[in-house]
Amino acid sequence: MSLYTILNLIFFCGLLYVIYSISKKTESLSRKVFTGMVLGLAFGFALQLLYGVDSAVMAQTLNWTNLVGDAYVRLLRMIIMPLILITMIASVLRMDAIASLGKIGFSIVGMLVLTTAIAALIGIGLTLLTGLSAEGMVAGARELARADVLEVRRGSVSGLSLPDVIAGFIPTNIFADLTEARDNSIISVVIFGILSGIAALLVGKDNPAQGETIKSFVTAVQAIVMKLVRMVMGLTPYGILALMTYVVASSDGEDILNLISFVLTSYTAILLMFGVHALFIIGSGMNIRSYFQKIWPVLSFAFATRSSAATIPLTVKTQIEELKVPSPIANLAATFGATIGQNGCAGIYPAMLAVMVAPTVGVDPTDFMFIVSLVAIIAISSFGVAGVGGGATFAALIVLPAMGLPVTVVALLISIEPLIDMARTALNVNGAITSGVVTTKLLSMQQSEEDVLAAQGAAKV
Numbered sequence: 001m002s003l004y005t006i007l008n009l010i011f012f013c014g015l016l017y018v019i020y021s022i023s024k025k026t027e028s029l030s031r032k033v034f035t036g037m038v039l040g041l042a043f044g045f046a047l048q049l050l051y052g053v054d055s056a057v058m059a060q061t062l063n064w065t066n067l068v069g070d071a072y073v074r075l076l077r078m079i080i081m082p083l084i085l086i087t088m089i090a091s092v093l094r095m096d097a098i099a100s101l102g103k104i105g106f107s108i109v110g111m112l113v114l115t116t117a118i119a120a121l122i123g124i125g126l127t128l129l130t131g132l133s134a135e136g137m138v139a140g141a142r143e144l145a146r147a148d149v150l151e152v153r154r155g156s157v158s159g160l161s162l163p164d165v166i167a168g169f170i171p172t173n174i175f176a177d178l179t180e181a182r183d184n185s186i187i188s189v190v191i192f193g194i195l196s197g198i199a200a201l202l203v204g205k206d207n208p209a210q211g212e213t214i215k216s217f218v219t220a221v222q223a224i225v226m227k228l229v230r231m232v233m234g235l236t237p238y239g240i241l242a243l244m245t246y247v248v249a250s251s252d253g254e255d256i257l258n259l260i261s262f263v264l265t266s267y268t269a270i271l272l273m274f275g276v277h278a279l280f281i282i283g284s285g286m287n288i289r290s291y292f293q294k295i296w297p298v299l300s301f302a303f304a305t306r307s308s309a310a311t312i313p314l315t316v317k318t319q320i321e322e323l324k325v326p327s328p329i330a331n332l333a334a335t336f337g338a339t340i341g342q343n344g345c346a347g348i349y350p351a352m353l354a355v356m357v358a359p360t361v362g363v364d365p366t367d368f369m370f371i372v373s374l375v376a377i378i379a380i381s382s383f384g385v386a387g388v389g390g391g392a393t394f395a396a397l398i399v400l401p402a403m404g405l406p407v408t409v410v411a412l413l414i415s416i417e418p419l420i421d422m423a424r425t426a427l428n429v430n431g432a433i434t435s436g437v438v439t440t441k442l443l444s445m446q447q448s449e450e451d452v453l454a455a456q457g458a459a460k461v
Contacts, residue, residue, distance in 0.1 A: 001060060002056070002057055002060065004051075004057045005057050005060040005061050005064075008047065008057070008061040008065075009061065009064055009065070011043070012043065012061075012064075012065050012245070015039045015043060015241060016068070016238055016241065018035070018039065019032060019035055019036055019039070019237045019238060019241060022035055022237075023237065029233070029236065029237075029297045030293060030294075030296045030297050032236070032237040033236055033237050033240055033296065033297040033300045033301070034296070034300070035237060036236075036237035036238065036239075036240035036241040036244070037240050037241075037244050037300055037304070039241050039244075040240060040241045040242065040243065040244025040245045040247075040248065040304075041244055041248055043241075043245050043248075043249075044244060044245040044246065044247065044248025044249035044250075045248050045249075047061060047062075047245070047248075047249040048248065048249050053249075053250060058249060058250075061249075062245070062246055062249060062250060065242050065245050065246065066242060066243075066245075066246045067242075068238055068239065068241070068242035069239050069241075069242030069243040069245075069246060069304075070242075071239075072232075072235050072236070072238065072239030072242070072243075073239065073243075073305055073307070073310055075232045075235065076232060076310045076311075076313055076314075077180075077309075077310055078232075079225070079228055079229055079232060079313055080180075080186070080309065080310070080312050080313060081178050081179075081180065081185075081186075081189055082225050082228075083225055083226075083229060083312070083313055083316065084186065084189050084190060084193060084312065084331065084335055085178070085189055085192070085193045085196075086193075086218065086221050086222050086225050087193075087222060087225075087316065087327060087331045088189075088190055088193025088194055088196075088197060088331055088335075089193050089196050089197040089200065089218055090197070090218050090219065090222045090327070091197065091327045091328035091331055092193075092194055092196075092197025092198055092200070092201065092328070093197055093200055093201060093204075093214070093215055093218060103443060104328055104329050104332055104439060104443065105332055105336075107435075107438075107439040107442055107443065108329070108332050108333050108336050108337075108435045108436070108439050109336060109340060109341070111280075111341075111434070111435035111438055111439065112336060112337060112340050112341025112382075112431065112432070112435050113340070113341045113379050113382060115273075115276065115277070115280075115341065115343050115347075115431050115434070115435070116341040116342070116343050116346055116347040116378065116379055116382045116431075117347070117375050117378070117379045118273070118276055118343075118347075119269075119273045119276075119343040119344070119347030119348045119351070119427075120347045120348070120350075120351040120374065120375045120378040120379070121351075121371075121375060122269050122272050122273055122276075122347075122348065122351075123269050123347065123348035123349070123350075123351030123352045123355075124351045124352075124354075124355050124365075124371055124374065124375075126265050126268060126269045126272075126352070127265065127351070127352045127355040127356060127365075128355060128365060128366060130261065130265050132261060132262060132265055132352070132355070132356050133356050133359055133360075134353075134356045134357045134359075134360050168182070169187045169188060169191060170188065170191060171188035171189070171191060171192050174188070174189070174192045177189050177192070180309075186309060186312070186335055186338055186339055187335065187336065187339050187340075189335075190331075190332070190335045190336070200214045200215075200218070226317075229313050229317060230317075232313070233313070233314065233317065236297060236301060236314070239301075239304075240300055240301065240304050243304035243305060244304050247304065247422065262352075262420075263419060263420060265352070266348065266349075266352065266420045266423070266424075267420070267423055269348045269352070270344060270348065270423045270424060270426075270427050273343050273344070273347075273348065273427055273431075274427060274430060277427075277430050277431060277434045278291075280434050280437075280438050281434060281437055281438075283438075283441075284437050284438050284440070284441035285441060286323075286437060291323070291437075294318060294322035294323060295318055295322070295323075295430065295433055297314065297318070298311060298314045298315055298318050298429060298433070299426045299429060299430060300426075301314055302425045302426045302428070302429040303422045303423065303425065303426040304422070305425070306421045306422055306425045307425065308337065308338040308339075308342065308425055308428045308429055308432070309338045309339075311338075311425075311429050312334045312335060312338055315330075315333075315334040315337070315429055315432060315433060316330050316331055316334045318433070319333065319334065319433060319436050319437075323433070323436070323437060324440075325436045325437060325440050326440060329436050329439050329440050329443075330436055332436075333432050333433065333435045333436030333439065334432055334433075334436070336432070336435075337428065337429065337431060337432020337433075337435060338428075338432065340382060341379075341382045341431065342382060342395075342424075342428040342431065343427050343428060343430075343431040344392070344423065344424030344425065344426075344427035344428050344431075345392035345395055345421075345424050345425070345428055346378065346381065346382035346392070346395040347378060347382065348424065348427075349392040349395065349396060349420075349424060350378055350381075350392070350395045350396045350398075350399035350400065351374060351375075351378055351399075353396050353399075353400060354374050354399060354400060354403055354405055355374075357400065357405050357406060358370065358403075358405060360406070361404075361405060361406065363404075363405070370403075373403065374399070374403060377399055377402045377403060378395075378399055381395065381398045381399055381402065382395070392421060392424060
């Protein structure tokens with residue numbers, strides 16, 4: 001280890017101590033996360049200016065600093081499956097009627113698919129407006145190598161149909177899914193948790209004494225899991241510092257400049273979609289400024305990690321504790337949102353790529369039927385997109401072949417993929433939270449109407 005690497009690590013430890021000192025003075029997680037993000041951005045930028053992306057000192061420094069970020073992400077992933085399983089069982093046990101579960105699921109999935117279709121339209125519109133095209137893109141050695149890999153991967157996903165995707169949600173080996181052995185493992189665990197909760201409810205109806213024992217046991221286990229979640233959440237500012245340092249320091253500025261138009265258009269589309277989410281939030285009666293203040297730590301973490309799945313614990317906790325979303329809705333919104341209807345990865349990204357590549361094969365991207373078909377395919381294929389970094393690539397490999405378009409453009413953009421994927425992931429997570437908030441409002445309105453009708457009926461009697 002070189003002297004410069006040691007000095008860099010000493011400075012990094014000093015930044016960790018700064019966050020620790022701030023943590024003792026404030027309880028605001030948002031403020032601590034913001035501090036970690038700013039310090040990470042500054043430190044990563046300084047490392048790139050001083051050493052360059054490919055230097056040995058940079059590699060050694062990031063290997064050690066990323067230990068903090070990697071450990072934090074691993075801890076989060078450690079608690080995902082226990083959190084999903086026990087909270088889903090507990091949520092079902094607290095529900096008065098099993099039918100309510102169906103209403104919640106239908107509303108959340110419907111909201112996710114609707115917003116994904118809107119995101120696709122935004123991606124199509126902006127790409128046409130800015131005139132972005134895949135024609136003339138130059139493929140370097142890394143991109144060409146990636147293209148070969150993508151052609152192989154294309155064969156494994158291009159034949160998937162919607163029934164295949166839906167069938168893949170159903171678990172065949174819950175123990176394997178608890179280890180996240182498949183891309184659909186999260187939804188499979190959700191389904192198993194719901195079925196287990198329903199079974200527990202039925203046992204309670206047959207034998208009330210056993211039912212109370214089951215509820216007591218589930219409540220105790222859930223308390224332990226939630227305490228573990230809060231312990232891990234306390235490490236968020238430190239994890240953000242390390243993750244942002246790595247992202248900024250390892251970004252290739254030359255690649256970004258070469259494709260800056262695509263980057264700017266992508267971020268514009270993402271910001272517009274955040275605006276659409278904001279309209280839904282305002283429509284639900286929530287103060288939009290307060291909303292974004294409360295979910296800022298969640299979006300920051302999603303931005304840094306590029307993983308919707310890893311953000312699930314934060315997403316659930318914030319919905320329940322900050323936004324007052326009921327536990328069943330919060331859990332379903334977070335887990336479904338990690339693999340269904342991702343607005344950024346499954347909506348905006350494949351829509352932009354399809355419009356960019358269409359002219360290269362003689363297809364008019366402004367044709368009405370092309371746009372309608374593209375939006376429909378994106379909405380349908382948004383089921384089952386993996387909630388980890390690279391999910392957008394998976395979505396593109398389904399959408400482009402379905403439209404009869406080549407997938408090479410995916411490889412051509414691989415250089416800037418991490419930069420755009422950070423914002424896309426934050427948008428995905430915000431879409432999941434939005435679906436939870438809107439579903440809560442819709443169900444409360446429905447309940448109010450039912451109460452009014454019941455009161456009117458009683459008055460007539």
